[in-house]
Amino acid sequence: MSSPLRRNSCPSGFPDDPLALLDAHQLAGLLRCSVRHVHRLVRAGHLPQPLRLGTAVRWRRGAINAWLEAGCPESSRAGTLR
Numbered sequence: 863m864s865s866p867l868r869r870n871s872c873p874s875g876f877p878d879d880p881l882a883l884l885d886a887h888q889l890a891g892l893l894r895c896s897v898r899h900v901h902r903l904v905r906a907g908h909l910p911q912p913l914r915l916g917t918a919v920r921w922r923r924g925a926i927n928a929w930l931e932a933g934c935p936e937s938s939r940a941g942t943l944r
Contacts, residue, residue: 877923878923879923880922880923880924880927881922881923881924882922882923883913883921883922884920884921884922884926885918885919885920886900886901886919889921889926892926906936907936907937908934908936908937909921909926909929909937910922910925910926910928910929910937911937
């Protein structure tokens with residue numbers, strides 16, 4: 863039996879579609895840090911602002927890629943996740 867293909871995922875397990883939405887756990891895995899550190903980066907204004915979908919917090923993969931390629935500049939405003 864073959865395993866089902868995961869939609870919008872690249873071999874590393876992270877969605878490679880620039881419009882894909884990453885949760886804090888996926889973003890932490892991509893950045894190789896803890897989820898808690900992702901939250902600290904958001905509060906300090908170091909990450910692009912997340913999208914809020916009800917209570918869900920997500921980041922666009924394309925925005926994260928652009929942020930990484932630009933050398934991880936601080937975002938224009940600090941935010942909170944609470």
